[in-house]
Amino acid sequence: MRVATVDGLVTLFYDGSKQLYNGELEDEWITKWRQYDRNYQGWEDWDLSDECKQYWRERQSWQQIIIEEGVTVIPDGTFLICRNIKRVIFADTVVRIKEHAFYGCIQLISLKLPIRLEVIGQGAFNACDLSSVFIPPSCRDIYYSAFALNRNLEICHxxxxxRIGDEMVFGTKLIEESQFEIDQWGHYHHQIREVNHWLKNINRNEKYSLHRACSSFQPLKEVIHTIIQLKGIGDFKTQNEIDTTPSQYLKENPYCDLKEIDIIRDYVMKMMGENE
Incomplete structure (x- = not known):
């Protein structure tokens, strides 16, 4: 494993050769964190062992994670509470992301999941800051609360x-602004079956094919070109009766406020090699 600066971010190239998570040191730090009313400030002055301080200091230095080719499994808690990670890019060899692997990565906003991914473990991306998630077709199982408490999450394919575990997306914008009843913490205990069905169907409508292609885990410019040729780029500009555009979710999910220009800039223009 090595660390380098890539795109202005301190980047860890993870090859799986080293166990990054240390349960004893993590528990030592969390015990003090609780004593200080869950305040992260001034932790360098806490009564921690030198080993724990170095462990925590190193984990908080990472801003981007690139999982290298050949890695197949991300072990439990590997990047737990690495609070400054903003982007994670997986090699397509990864098939399993285990329990709490990226739990508490509160600045994680960009995620490229591997196209061969089969399992996402319990709480794997709980309490991150993702606004969209696209699960690859190869994925068999997503376990309990895998993407819960991503407060800004509003697009989920x-x-x-x-198979979806219980409360995969509790505490997210997607569920909080839906028609489902939730409690004060954003849980939907009694509607799990209905919510899971809804999650699998909110963007299946043909109207959203361009949006779906642009938002995919691995958008292909050939697919985007084909759809644009069939539908016309005017689909991005045509207003309809509820004053949204065909590039947005409509009846299935009328709560998304993602602007069409964001889709064009972030996906279409990049995939076509145009300037932003």
């Missing part, structure tokens, strides 16, 4: 064949 889950394949029909994927």
């Amino acid at each position: 889950v394949p029909q064949q994927t």
Whole structure:
């Protein structure tokens, strides 16, 4: 494993050769964190062992994680509470992301999941800052609260064949602004089956094919070109009866405020090699 600066971010190239998570040191730090009313400030002055301080200091230095080719599994808690990670890019060899692997990465906003991914463990991306998630068709299972407490999450695409664990998205904008009843913490205990069905169907409508292609885990410019040729780029500009555009979710999910220009800039223009 090595660390370098890439795109202005301190980047860890993870090859799986070293166990990054240390449960004893993590528990030592969390015990003090609780004593200080869950305040992260001034932790360098806490009564921690030198080993724990170095462990925590190193984990908080990482801003980007690139999982290298050949890695197949991300072990439990590997990047737990690495609070400054903003972007994670997986090699397509990864098939399993285990329990709490990226739990508490509160600045994580960009995620490229591997196209061969099969399992996402319990709480794997709980309490991150993702606004969109696209699960690859290869994924068989997503476990409890895998993407919960991503407060800004409003776009989530889950394949029909994927098994969804309980409360995968509780505490997210997607569920809080839906028609489902939730408690004060954003849980939907009594509607799990209905919510899981809804998650698998909110963007299946043909109207959203361009949006779906642009938002995919690995958008292909050939696919985008084909759809634009069939539908015309005017689909991005045509207003409809509820004053949204065909590039947005409509009846299935009328709560998304993602602007069409953001889709064009972030996906279409990049995939076509145009300037932003």
